[in-house]
Amino acid sequence: MTQPTDANTLLEVKNLQMHYPITAGLFARNTGAVKAVDDVSFTIARGETLGLVGESGCGKTSMARSIVQLYKPTSGEVLFDGEDLVKLKGGKMRAMYRRVQFIFQDPYGSLDPRMTCGDIIGEPLKVHKLTNGKDAYRARIAELLTLVGLNPYMANRFPHEFSGGQRQRIGIARALAVEPELLICDEPVSALDVSVQAQIINLLEELQEKFGLTYLFIAHDLSLVRHISHRVAVMYLGRLVEVAESDELFSNPQHPYTKALMSAIPLPDPIEEINRERIVLQGEPPSPAKPPPGCVFNPRCPIAIEDCKAAIPELREISPGHFVACIRV
Numbered sequence: 001m002t003q004p005t006d007a008n009t010l011l012e013v014k015n016l017q018m019h020y021p022i023t024a025g026l027f028a029r030n031t032g033a034v035k036a037v038d039d040v041s042f043t044i045a046r047g048e049t050l051g052l053v054g055e056s057g058c059g060k061t062s063m064a065r066s067i068v069q070l071y072k073p074t075s076g077e078v079l080f081d082g083e084d085l086v087k088l089k090g091g092k093m094r095a096m097y098r099r100v101q102f103i104f105q106d107p108y109g110s111l112d113p114r115m116t117c118g119d120i121i122g123e124p125l126k127v128h129k130l131t132n133g134k135d136a137y138r139a140r141i142a143e144l145l146t147l148v149g150l151n152p153y154m155a156n157r158f159p160h161e162f163s164g165g166q167r168q169r170i171g172i173a174r175a176l177a178v179e180p181e182l183l184i185c186d187e188p189v190s191a192l193d194v195s196v197q198a199q200i201i202n203l204l205e206e207l208q209e210k211f212g213l214t215y216l217f218i219a220h221d222l223s224l225v226r227h228i229s230h231r232v233a234v235m236y237l238g239r240l241v242e243v244a245e246s247d248e249l250f251s252n253p254q255h256p257y258t259k260a261l262m263s264a265i266p267l268p269d270p271i272e273e274i275n276r277e278r279i280v281l282q283g284e285p286p287s288p289a290k291p292p293p294g295c296v297f298n299p300r301c302p303i304a305i306e307d308c309k310a311a312i313p314e315l316r317e318i319s320p321g322h323f324v325a326c327i328r329v
């Protein structure tokens with residue numbers, strides 16, 4: 001267990017593994033597995049935003065998708081309000097989908113180009129039978145459009161008639177249609193201009209305040225994650241290496257990988273920026289199909305010792321709420 005759980009916990013992920021089989025040959029023999037997510041545990045409290053960062057390919061999307069069961073996890077538990085999503089089936093599963101929604105990185109690819117914006121937002125209302133009659137259906141779509149800063153008259157337009165930012169607003173409106181409690185946001189603004197990014201982030205923050213939403217927020221941009229998250233988890237090669245409150249993590253990073261990530265954030269002061277020490281990691285991240293023995297970061301770690309190859313370090317609480325998986329800390 002990495003973090004304390006209580007009645008305030010909305011999501012508790014326990015020892016989650018998402019391994020993709022590697023197959024070869026005519027009979028698709030199993031020759032190994034890509035360990036995209038390996039033994040990950042964390043919690044998110046109601047109304048909290050947990051940021052998730054880590055370089056490309058470390059397993060963020062795999063984790064997000066296996067939490068919402070878009071991919072069936074290899075093992076582990078995903079307790080949402082105490083219920084294990086991995087074990088749910090049929091009607092119970094559908095009911096749960098109302099409470100957990102997913103926002104995709106590419107708002108264009110995830111919207112059906114043949115449907116009007118109104119029908120895209122309205123589809124979940126129909127699936128879950130949430131409105132009674134045509135008038136109520138239209139009124140709810142207008143309400144949702146307004147909620148995300150779009151105009152109700154836009155309901156008859158098609159996705160290609162919107163800008164990228166507007167399309168992401170449609171994706172958010174669709175997710176909100178079922179009045180969810182948890183939103184899993186997988187790089188929701190990475191495909192957008194910086195100015196539009198800020199608008200969408202502000203919208204997500206407003207919505208959180210208004211509806212008491214809980215977010216798992218995945219992003220590449222560390223400054224953005226710092227801004228929006230209460231706590232941040234750092235992932236490397238399928239594993240969490242550090243979890244702490246946002247300000248604590250950014251002002252006092254402990255894991256050598258987190259330190260390297262932080263040292264790549266540009267500083268606003270040009271003099272400080274020139275004089276600072278940058279930690280440049282050697283080599284590429286190893287393949288998740290063949291993770292190194294012991295700590296997965298050891299081959300690139302500037303402070304690794306022989307013992308680092310011996311065992312996988314556990315997330316340890318080094319100060320209240322600050323967890324690090326490193327024997328050198």
Ligand SMILES: Nc1ncnc2c1ncn2[C@@H]1O[C@H](COP(=O)(O)OP(=O)(O)OP(=O)(O)O)[C@@H](O)[C@H]1O
Pocket residue numbers: 020034035036054055056057058059060061062063288
């Ligand atoms: N459907 C899949 N089948 C097999 N392997 C996959 C699949 N999806 C992802 N992978 C592999 O799992 C690993 C983690 O990928 P994932 O997309 O979860 O990373 P990510 O952290 O989201 O990266 P990015 O920041 O680029 O979005 C990668 O090695 C990837 O090649």
Ligand SMILES: [Mg+2]
Pocket residue numbers: 060061062
């Ligand atoms: Mg991804």
